[in-house]
Amino acid sequence: MSKPTVLFVCIHNAGRSQMAAGYLRHLAGDRVEVLSAGSTPAASVNPVAVQAMAEEGIDIAAEQPKILTTEAVQTSDVVITMGCGDTCPFYPGKRYEDWVLDDPAGQGIEAVRPIRDEIRRRIETLVAELLPVG
Template sequence: MIVAEVSGKPSVLFVCVHNAGRSQMAAAWLAHLAEGRVEVRSAGSDPGAAVNPAAVEVMAEVGIDISAESPKALTADAVREADVCITMGCGDACPVFPGKRYLDWKVADPSGLGPEAVRAVRDEIRALVEGLLEEIAP
């Protein structure tokens, strides 16, 4: 199991370009499913102006409210503080620090997609998050 030295909890950072869809949904799923057992953050290399409304809508359908979230800029400190850094299939490169685990989840970009397609992305992300959670905080 991966454990952060400071808090005693594993820490995960989700990264995508705009931090407006995939990484926001992934962070919300992990926070929801982990119930406080994992520190969760998300960021983007070129943060958008707001979270994708379709992502907000489909997450609300499963009882998770991300409407108050806002895209955040990726920093070296955010990567340094994470035990696991996950890029969301968008080609973003995180700064590399020894001792970190880096994953790339090839997930479709929900930008410009309708709710039906974004639901499929949401459900794919949930399955990936469940697998990660089982690994890092069973």
């Protein structure tokens, strides 16, 4: 079985989707291909999201927001949206999930930590589903 590809999508690809991608890379290693993108990418990753992830020992400072492409959706097995609404193209046969999470944009670290922790919980569940221990 080839390794699954997971695409995380939010509007700016600067907070939630970057934290989710960071956690999935950290927890699944090279067993999962990880992509993230945004419908309207920001100029850079949210510095508070970077700080929150650094507290977990995960460095996302070098990541850059990327524009969502139909190719990214087509090559993904799982597409997880986080508040991008109808901007994500739909392809039959893909697993889609919409994670309702607060937007960390403009929030302080105290507000971002619970968002980060909820993302980690969901990523741990996703890893268990994608990579069952045999």
